[in-house]
Amino acid sequence: MAMRSKRAATDRVLGVLLLGLALAYGWAAKGLEAGFISDPLGPKTFPLIIAICLGLSSLYLIARPDPGPSWPGAGFWPRLALVLASLTAYAYLLVPLGFVISTTLEMALLSFLFGTRTWKGLAAGLIFSMVVYWLFTRGLGVPLPLGKILTG
Amino acid sequence: MDTLPLLANGFSVAFQPLNLFLVFIGALVGTLIGVLPGIGPISGVALLVPLTFALRLPPESAIILLAGIYYGAMYGGSTTSILLNIPGETSSVVTTLDGHQLARQGRAGPALAVAAWGSFIAGTLSVLGLMLLGPLLAQWAIRFGPAEYFALMVFGFSTLSALAGKNMAKALVATLFGLMLATVGLDPQSNVARYTFGQLKLYDGMDFLVVAIGLFAVSEVLMLLEEKASGATKAAVGRVYLSLKEFLFSLGAIFRGGILGFLIGVLPGAGASIASFVSYTVEKRFHGPRGRFGQGDLRGVAAPESANNAAAGGAMIPLLTLGLPGSGTTAIMLGALSSLGVNPGPQMFQQHPQVVWGLIASMYVGNAMLLVLNLPLVGLFVRLLSVPRWFLLPAVLAVSFIGVYAVNNSPFDLLLMTLFGLVGYLMRKLDFPLAPVLLGLVLGNLMEINLRRALAISNGDWGVLFSGPIAITLWALAVLSLASPWVLSRFAKRGSLDDAEV
Numbered sequence: 001m002a003m004r005s006k007r008a009a010t011d012r013v014l015g016v017l018l019l020g021l022a023l024a025y026g027w028a029a030k031g032l033e034a035g036f037i038s039d040p041l042g043p044k045t046f047p048l049i050i051a052i053c054l055g056l057s058s059l060y061l062i063a064r065p066d067p068g069p070s071w072p073g074a075g076f077w078p079r080l081a082l083v084l085a086s087l088t089a090y091a092y093l094l095v096p097l098g099f100v101i102s103t104t105l106e107m108a109l110l111s112f113l114f115g116t117r118t119w120k121g122l123a124a125g126l127i128f129s130m131v132v133y134w135l136f137t138r139g140l141g142v143p144l145p146l147g148k149i150l151t152g
Numbered sequence: 153m154d155t156l157p158l159l160a161n162g163f164s165v166a167f168q169p170l171n172l173f174l175v176f177i178g179a180l181v182g183t184l185i186g187v188l189p190g191i192g193p194i195s196g197v198a199l200l201v202p203l204t205f206a207l208r209l210p211p212e213s214a215i216i217l218l219a220g221i222y223y224g225a226m227y228g229g230s231t232t233s234i235l236l237n238i239p240g241e242t243s244s245v246v247t248t249l250d251g252h253q254l255a256r257q258g259r260a261g262p263a264l265a266v267a268a269w270g271s272f273i274a275g276t277l278s279v280l281g282l283m284l285l286g287p288l289l290a291q292w293a294i295r296f297g298p299a300e301y302f303a304l305m306v307f308g309f310s311t312l313s314a315l316a317g318k319n320m321a322k323a324l325v326a327t328l329f330g331l332m333l334a335t336v337g338l339d340p341q342s343n344v345a346r347y348t349f350g351q352l353k354l355y356d357g358m359d360f361l362v363v364a365i366g367l368f369a370v371s372e373v374l375m376l377l378e379e380k381a382s383g384a385t386k387a388a389v390g391r392v393y394l395s396l397k398e399f400l401f402s403l404g405a406i407f408r409g410g411i412l413g414f415l416i417g418v419l420p421g422a423g424a425s426i427a428s429f430v431s432y433t434v435e436k437r438f439h440g441p442r443g444r445f446g447q448g449d450l451r452g453v454a455a456p457e458s459a460n461n462a463a464a465g466g467a468m469i470p471l472l473t474l475g476l477p478g479s480g481t482t483a484i485m486l487g488a489l490s491s492l493g494v495n496p497g498p499q500m501f502q503q504h505p506q507v508v509w510g511l512i513a514s515m516y517v518g519n520a521m522l523l524v525l526n527l528p529l530v531g532l533f534v535r536l537l538s539v540p541r542w543f544l545l546p547a548v549l550a551v552s553f554i555g556v557y558a559v560n561n562s563p564f565d566l567l568l569m570t571l572f573g574l575v576g577y578l579m580r581k582l583d584f585p586l587a588p589v590l591l592g593l594v595l596g597n598l599m600e601i602n603l604r605r606a607l608a609i610s611n612g613d614w615g616v617l618f619s620g621p622i623a624i625t626l627w628a629l630a631v632l633s634l635a636s637p638w639v640l641s642r643f644a645k646r647g648s649l650d651d652a653e654v
Contacts, residue, residue: 014582018325025332025347034342039604040612043339043346046600050335054328060321069581072378079377084574087370091566094557103553107546113377114542124543129550140206142558 011065018058026051079113098147103129162509166517171216175518178220179525186228187533191548193225194480195369199551201361201488202558211492212510220518222481226464227522230267230457243424243460246432250452257448265394266402266450267457268526274410274458275519278465281414283512287501290473294498298605299617303626305599308420308476310630312588314637315426322584330592333358353564360487360594362556362565366572367586369552373545374577405435405451406458413459417466423479424460431459472496472508480587483594
C-alpha cells in the first residue's frame with residue numbers, strides 16, 4: 001500500500017503509535033501501588049523504566065525512519081483477515097466441536113488458501129487431525145477436547 | 153582439573169538408552185525441521201517443548217532432546233541452501249552463495265559432505281570449549297550479586313539490540329516489548345495485578361510457549377500465505393562423498409569457522425546467523441583474490457556451516473553458566489528448564505551436574521550421530537521437500553494448536569497465539585527482529601527481581617547498581633556494544649553485519 005513517494009511514512013506512523021503505547025503503559029504503571037511497603041521500588045518502577053526507554057526508542061524511529069516495507073498486493077488482506085478470523089473462531093469452537101472436527105475445518109480452509117481442492121484439504125485435514133488426536137491423547141496423555149456435540 | 157570425572161559421569165547419562173534414543177530423535181527431527189520451509193529452529197523447539205512435558209521426561213533428558221533438535225536444524229538448513237538455493241534457516245543464507253554454485257556445477261555431493269564434516273568438527277570444538285570455559289565462568293559468576301546480575305542483563309540486551317537486526321532502535325523496541333509482556337500478571341513481590349485488563353487468565357502472566365509459537369510459527373505461515381508460487385523443486389544429489397584432497401583443502405576453513413563461530417556464539421545476543429555471515433566474510437578476505445568465493449568454493453560452504461554449528465554450542469555457555477540465553481532458541485530452552493524446576497545459572501553446575509554434563513556429553517554424541525545420519529540420508533531428506541505446502545503448513549499449524557492448548561488446557565491461549573501471530577507478521581514486514589521479544593519475556597521477571605533486590609539491600613540508593621568492579625565493567629560493555637554499530641560504520645563502509653539477518 002505504501003506509495004514510493006512516502007517511503008519513510010510507515011516507520012513514522014509506527015513511531016507515533018509506539019510513543020502512544022509507551023505513554024499508556026507508563027501512565028498505567030503510575031497507578032500501581034502495593035498494599036504494604038514491600039521494597040523500595042514497588043511494582044511500578046520497572047515498568048516506568050521500560051516506558052521511558054520505549055518512548056526514547058520510538059522518538060528515534062520517528063526521527064530516523066527506515067524505507068517503508070513492500071506490502072503485499074490488495075488481494076492478500078482479505079486472505080489474511082480470513083485466516084485470523086478462522087483462528088479466532090477455532091479458539092471458540094475447539095471445546096464445543098472437539099479437536100478433530102475443528103482442526104479438520106481449519107486445515108481444510110488453510111489448504112484451500114494455499115491452493116488445493118476443497119475435498120483434498122478436507123480429507124487430508126480429517127486424516128491428519130485424527131492421527132494427531134490419537135497420538136497425543138493415547139500415546140502421550142495430552143488431554144484434547146473430544147467435543148461437546150459428540151459427548152452430549 | 154576435576155572436569156574429567158564429571159564428564160565421565162556426563163557420558164554415563166548420555167549413554168543411557170533413553171537419552172541415546174532422544175539424541176537420535178532430536179537430531180533426526182531437527183534435520184527435518186531444518187529442511188522443511190515454514191518451520192525454523194525456534195518454532196521447532198517451541199513446538200516440541202509441550203511434548204517433553206507430556207512425556208514427563210527428567211530435565212536432563214528434556215534438554216538433551218531440545219539441544220539435539222537445535223543442532224539438527226542448524227545442519228538441516230544447509231541441505232536446502234546447497235541443493236535448491238533456499239536457505240532453510242537464516243543461519244544458512246550465506247551457504248547458498250557458494251553451496252548452490254557447487255550444486256549447479258554438479259558438485260552437490262562434496263558440498264553436502266563438507267557441510268556435514270564441518271558441522272561435526274566445529275561442533276566438537278565448541279563442545280570442548282564449553283567443557284573448559286563453562287565451569288570457569290560459572291565459578292566466577294557464582295559471586296554475582298543482584299546488582300551484577302541486573303548489569304549483566306542490561307549488557308545482554310544491549311549486545312542483542314546492537315546485533316539482532318538492521319536497525320538498532322527496532323531491536324530495542326522488540327526487546328522492550330518483550331520486557332513489557334513479562335510485566336503482565338501478578339507482581340511476584342507485592343501481588344499487585346499489572347496489565348491484566350481484569351482478565352483472570354492473565355494473572356499468571358504470558359506463557360513463553362504461547363508467545364513463541366504465535367510469534368514464530370503462526371507468523372511464518374502467514375508470511376508464506378503471501379507467496380503464490382509453491383512449485384516443489386526437484387534436485388539431484390548424487391553421492392555424498394568428500395575426497396581426502398577436498399577435505400584437507402577445507403580443513404583450515406572448518407577450524408577458522410569453528411573457532412570464530414564459537415566465540416560469536418558465546419556473546420549474548422549474537423547467534424548462529426551472525427556467526428555464519430562473519431566467518432564467510434573473514435574466510436573470503438583471508439584468501440583474497442585467490443579464492444573462488446561466490447563461484448563455488450568449497451571453503452565458502454565449510455566456513456559458515458562450521459561457524460553456525462559452533463555458535464550453537466557456544467550459545468550454551470551463557471545459557472548454562474549465567475542463565476542468560478543468547479538466542480531465541482536458547483531462550484525457549486531456558487523457559488523449558490525453568491518449567492522443569494531447573495534454573496540455569498552458576499549454581500546449576502553444582503546443583504544439577506547431571507543436567508549440565510549430560511548435556512555436554514550428549515552434544516558429542518549428537519554431533520557424531522548427525523554425521524552418521526546425514527551423509528547417507530540426505531537424499532531422503534530432500535525428497536521431503538516435495539511434500540506440498542497446502543498440506544505441510546496447515547499441519548504445522550495444527551500441531552501448534554496442540555502445543556498452545558496443552559500449556560494450560562485453555563482456549564484463551566489460542567486467542568493470544570493468534571494475536572501474536574499477527575504481531576509477528578507485522579514485525580517481520582516492518583523489519584523488527586523477533587528473537588529479542590522472546591528474550592525480554594523470558595528474562596524480564598529475573599531482571600526486575602534483581603533490580604528490586606539490589607535496591608532493597610541498598611535501601612533505595614541507585615548507586616548500588618554501579619558499585620563494584622564487575623558491575624561497572626558490565627555497564628561499560630553495555631555502553632560499548634550499543635555504540636559499536638556507529639563505531640563500526642565509521643571504520644568500515646563495506647557490507648556490514650546487517651545482511652546476516654535476512
